[in-house]
Amino acid sequence: MNEVKKATGVVSPPAEPKSIDEAPMTRFLFKVSVFSSGGSFLDGYVLSLIGVALTQVTPMMRLSAMESGAIGASVMVGILFGTILGGYLTDMIGRKKMFTIDVIAIALFSVLSMFTQGVWQLVFYRFCIGLFVGADYPIATSLIAEFTPKAHRAISMGAVSAAWYLGATVAAFVGYALFPVEDGWRWMFGSAVIPCAILLVGRAGIPESPLWLAQKGRRAEAQAIVDGIYGPGYFIPHEEETAKIPLGTLLKSGYFKRIAFIAVFIMCQVVPMYAIYTFGPDIMTAFGLGEGRASILGESLVSLFFLIGSFPAMFWLNSMGRRKLVLLSLTMMLVGLAILGLWPAAPIAVVVVAFGLYAFFSGGPGILQWLYPNELFPTSVRASAVGIAISFSRVFTIIATYATPLVLADFGIGVTMLIAAGLVAAGLVLSLSLIHI
8 A cells, every 4th residue: 555655646635524526636546547548548459450450351361341341340249248247247356356357368369369360260369359358448437437536537538538549540550550561460460469568567556446345345445545545534425335236227217228328329429430440441442542551541640530539528528518519529420421421522632521520529429438327327336337338339339340341342432421420310319319418
């Protein structure tokens, strides 16, 4: 615990006892946000990198559209199961243990992917990576929600969303650099080991969640961690020291409605984005933004718009409010995708602006897909609820990712973008109809 105290930059104790939700942000809490966001970075990295690697793997292995779809969707299938299992185990055995296991596993299967000999072996390795990436979602977001003071939570959750886009952007540039290298796709897959190693080092000093310990009745341990991180004079909110709610309660009235809302909202937000990232170079080529290595630069540009849009959204969430930001963002995203769908032969400048409009305004909904679940559920079931909601949305992401190369081949880029626009429109209608946003 002394090591934790040295690392936190603990501030002076308050005059009156205060909840940890009222504590100031410290260096240590910033560290928790940064390294907890690492799983999101890995998700963006491995997902975007597969799209770049497929530009080499497809001709080398002579993949059909169906096989390319299977490779792309395999990560999503892994995330589907990983979020459910990871969320349940995290609520059962704690955040810290799972926090380390998943990163080691991602590194291992990334190395194995380098030596794949066939399409179905690659599908299996990518599935395993998705399994542990999915497990990290409920772990990391629960830790951020449970460590970060309430006033700073929107920005900390924004870091999760920004980390995803940062990972995808870095992957695009790594893919571009490795594209001319012989067997560059193997090095692309193996490169995920580097961020995994950085995460393991950064996460080493992060203790167990005091809220989870309090919920388990281990209040002395929890308070010791609170004293070490926030300083003396801070306490755990009493509502967090409750008995565990049975997992079945999540499927009953009240919690079930919240899960359904979150699941559909996330689905409408991430399905178009995942499809665009997984087959980014193919989509860029279809719009005339280059072929082969040049198409990767087009994807990098779009990814930068996604990343840049996350930063103002972190602050707009508090200044503008959740509802207004969601409605504005989804409307502008819809406009961008509608232009791409209705005018697929548009000049390159129009295509770039339309993609930029969609990507930039994805920042708000991208943050809220992490913030909403952690605001709507108590500590005892938070990770499980996040896991179930994300897994539900990933069912449709799997379908979309598998179908994208088939739709592109059979119907063209215009129809593909109009389908994506339809999903965003559904998210807009959902957000308009629900008053608790």
